[in-house]
Every structure is written in structure tokens, then in C-alpha cells.
């Protein structure tokens with residue numbers, strides 16, 4: 442097997458297989474597989490906590506020709522566990538003399554409706570990519586991640602059709618060894634519901650979830666006063 | 667006037683010890699009451715992304731570990747100070763672990779701030795934010811990203827004042843102390 446055809450998907454959500462990051466990442470690697478590449482997947486939060494997992498993470502990264510990191514925005518940047526993984530990778534690669542060029546692309550999603558919240562995290566990933574000697578192949582950036590949710594994207598075809606189109610286009614470019622195109626990024630990041638509807642539904646959703654836990658009346662509590 | 671320092675550096679870092687001491691000196695001079703937490707030493711787990719702090723035990727994380735102390739002290743402070751090595755332009759994983767667990771300081775409900783969606787406030791009291799980033803050598807890109815990140819955090823967490831201060835390795839101490847002192851005075855001015 443040609444190493445260049447070997448894609449590693451790293452899912453950086455602590456929610457693992459039930460995350461939006463996983464749904465988006467899964468769809469992209471299934472497209473890449475259809476285009477003849479081989480893909481494997483690892484969940485970052487499963488690997489970083491123990492030494493054995495950390496070693497596995499580093500080995501997997503070394504084996505891959507292209508790395509795709511899919512993660513949610515946490516407090517305006519990368520989740521702590523993802524930063525930890527990047528710290529490990531950077532540390533490990535510092536000691537390596539001949540670093541092969543490996544492709545690196547990211548899929549980021551956030552809870553707020555606007556994609557611009559993701560810009561700082563994307564900039565951080567670009568610096569990381571440069572620092573460890575990866576070849577930056579672009580970022581797919583999505584808002585309203587809460588509306589995509591876990592599960593298969595195909596099942597939600599209608600609402601997320603542009604997200605799917607963006608992933609299809611990105612896969613085509615990546616499979617040819619090219620950067621993710623602007624067209625792919627644009628489709629992927631298109632709003633799929635009006636912002637006012639997303640926030641209204643979101644707010645109702647929080648109430649509903651709180652009710653499930655018997656916490657509806659406590660939702661505005663100030664526990665530390 | 668209460669300040670909390672969240673130290674997200676590693677213990678083997680001489681540079682951070684120096685900066686930490688300089689900060690304490692300035693804070694004491696201006697009569698701040700200071701709580702400092704060396705995060706590396708504390709038992710703080712990773713956020714699991716469950717939103718329990720919004721819908722299950724509102725305002726409190728469902729994981730019971732040292733983070734509860736961190737959040738309690740944040741809520742009662744006038745000023746939050748982050749101390750971190752600049753990692754790829756952002757925070758260290760040590761600091762970020764604590765930050766991912768404190769989103770219960772705001773409500774889940776969406777609201778607009780300057781035309782952009784954010785979360786509503788949970789508490790009336792606001793905390794200013796000063797973030798100190800340690801950097802080996804000058805790097806415009808990393809410094810700009812760090813400043814942008816601190817500014818974005820301030821919007822999300824309703825900080826009435828924010829300042830990112832970059833400390834370069836080997837930089838002269840009085841330069842840092844002056845910048846830090848100036849930021850403290852600005853925080854005091856709006857209290």
C-alpha cells in the first residue's frame with residue numbers, strides 16, 4: 442500500500458462516535474475510500490489519557506499520508522484533549538530529522554450559527570501544521586453544529602445537502618492531492634437554517650433537555666453565590 | 667478586589683516562575699487579594715461535552731473534581747488571569763482543560779452581542795480578563811492569534827475588560843511589570 446493513499450481521521454470530540462465531528466469525518470473518509478484511498482479512524486479522547494494510547498496516536502500519525510482532524514469548537518479554540526494531542530505530535534516530531542510531507546486538513550464545527558467563530562481555531566491549526574512540517578490542505582468550517590448532531594449525514598440529506606456537497610468536493614480535491622477548494626468550503630459553510638430559527642429552536646431545546654433532567658426551573662440557578 | 671490566577675504552565679518552566687512572581691508583586695502593590703491555582707498539580711478531568719452544566723445541574727459541572735473550586739473562585743473574582751505558554755498561537759492543554767469545564771458560568775440561552783450569537787449571562791458580576799502568553803521568540807502570527815483568542819474569550823464570557831500580554835523569553839522584567847501594572851490599573855478603573 443502506498444503511504445500517500447493512507448488517510449487517518451482523528452475525531453477530536455469527547456463525545457466520540459455520537460459527535461457531529463464524527464458524522465462529518467465519517468462522511469468525508471467514506472468519500473475518500475470510494476475514490477480509492479484507504480482510511481482509518483481514531484478517537485483522540487480515547488488515546489490521550491494513557492501512555493499506550495499516546496504511543497498509538499503517534500504511530501498512527503506516522504503511518505498516514507494524510508491526516509484529517511475533525512473537532513468541535515470549545516471556548517473559541519480547540520478542545521483541551523485535541524490541544525494535548527497536538528502537543529504530543531509536535532513534541533514527537535521535533536526529534537525527527539527527516540520529516541516526510543504529510544497532508545493535514547481539518548473539519549471544525551461550532552454551536553453558534555456563524556462560521557466566523559471558528560477562525561481562531563483554524564489559525565491555530567495552520568500554525569501547528571507549519572510547525573510540525575505537515576502540508577496544510579485546508580479547513581472545512583461549519584456553524585450550527587448542534588443541528589447536524591451525531592448519526593449519518595445521508596439520513597438528513599435535505600437539510601444538510603450543502604454540507605454534503607462541500608464534503609464531496611473536498612474529497613475530490615484531497616484524493617487528487619490538492620488543497621480543499623474555496624467552492625467546497627463555501628458549500629460546507631452555507632447556513633442551512635435562518636439564524637433566528639436556529640437560536641429559537643436552540644433555546645427551546647435547552648429547556649426541553651433541562652426538563653428531562655427535572656432541572657427546567659433551575660436552569661438559571663447561580664450555584665456559587 | 668479579588669483576582670484568580672490560573673497557571674497553565676508546566677512546573678519545569680523557569681520563565682513562567684519569574685513571570686508569576688512579577689505578577690504577584692504588582693498585584694500585592696495594588697492591594698489585590700489573590701488566589702492562584704497551579705493547574706498542573708490539580709485533579710481536573712476533561713470536559714465530556716455533555717452540557718450537564720447547562721441542563722442537568724445548571725451552573726455546575728456534573729464531574730466532581732478540583733474544577734469546582736476553580737469555577738467557584740472565578741465567579742467571585744473581579745479579575746481572571748491566565749498564564750500559559752503560547753501553543754501554536756493558543757493556550758496550553760493544561761489551561762484549556764480548566765477552561766472547557768467553566769462554561770456553566772454562562773447560560774445555555776443564545777443572545778446577540780454586536781450582531782453575533784453568544785450565550786446569555788448567568789451571573790450579574792463580571793470578571794475582567796488578563797491573559798499572559800509566554801513565547802520563546804517573537805512570532806507575529808502567533809502573537810496575533812493569541813490576542814484574537816483572548817478577545818474572543820472576553821466576548822463569550824462577558825469580560826468588561828480584556829488584555830493579552832505577550833512575554834518573550836529573556837525580555838526585561840520591568841517591561842513586563844509595567845505592562846501588567848497598566849492593565850491592572852485599567853481593570854481597577856472600571857470596578
Ligand SMILES: Cc1cc2nc3c(=O)[nH]c(=O)nc-3n(C[C@H](O)[C@H](O)[C@H](O)COP(=O)(O)O)c2cc1C
Nearest residue numbers: 454460461462513514515516517551552553586587
Ligand atoms: C465546553 C464547550 C465549549 C464550547 N464552546 C463553544 C464556543 O466557544 N463557540 C461555539 O460556537 N460553540 C461552542 N461549543 C459548542 C460546540 O462546538 C457544539 O456543540 C458542537 O456542535 C459540538 O460538536 P461535536 O458533536 O463534534 O462535539 C462548546 C461546547 C462545549 C461542550
